[in-house]
Amino acid sequence: MPELPEVETIVRGLTPLIVGRTVCAVHIHQARLRALVPPTLPGVAMGQQILGVRRRSKYLWLEFTRGGILVHLGMSGSLRLTPGTAPLLKHDHVEIVLDNNTQLRYHDPRRFGLILWAEDSFETHPLLQDLGVEPLSDDFNALRFYHATRTRRGAIKPLLMNARLVVGVGNIYASEALFLAGIDPRCAAINLTRARCARLVDAVKRVLEEALQAGGTTLRDYRDGQGRPGYFQRQLRVYGRAQKPCRVCGTAIRALCQGQRTTFYCPRCQR
DNA sequence: CTTTGCACCTGTTGGC
């Protein structure tokens, strides 16, 4: 479900609402997620104050005085702040009860996400060790991207989604960025010129920033930390628009499969 | 080292 703009929207929305709150209790209703929710989570989190909410890649981090809670939302996860009186829904796997009668609820029908306790600092956690650069940082730039693509003979679109190179770009925004850059998603990464790498880097940053402005993309069930949908789906240029006319040239948008994921592109605007 | 295919899981959708 969430790519970088969606996770960042949740982080920004939750921060003013939960920083400073203390954890009163943690209830685990379903521990079998991508990784097992540690049974020690309630004990170690109990009584601790939330000092901050941070993001790295598509991971979200609730920071405590000692350690923190690491959350990934997978394809269908959400983390919402609800009144303590709100009824427990199917797939509400973990409840974090706060000291002002609200709860953070981790909800995830497909259970591809995870929520766990880490003693380590955020940056040194094993799950975050092999991640690439943040796309909105200066570390993601034309020069480095060009160099990184020199050994890559595969298509550019799956590479854009490879988190060891650059994080946060999922199936929606990879298609969107390639459209903005005018690059065919099947183009071998190694064949991109310096100029095209520069265009693509700019396009990734632009599309992520636009989506952030719109509060993310809600295709079906994405909601932010307060249960609100995003609105970027209204501005999607190619994703989910197979057979529909390109917003620039009118040519029918096409869909194809790359790495078991659907790619959308305009055969005229993208070469 | 890079690339590819699959597995993980449930819910929704579209065709017949």
Add this chain to the structure above:
DNA sequence: TGCCAACAGGTGCAAA
């Protein structure tokens, strides 16, 4: 209306 296959925002791992 019902059934069933295909598909869905991610990631890690094995194998080629």
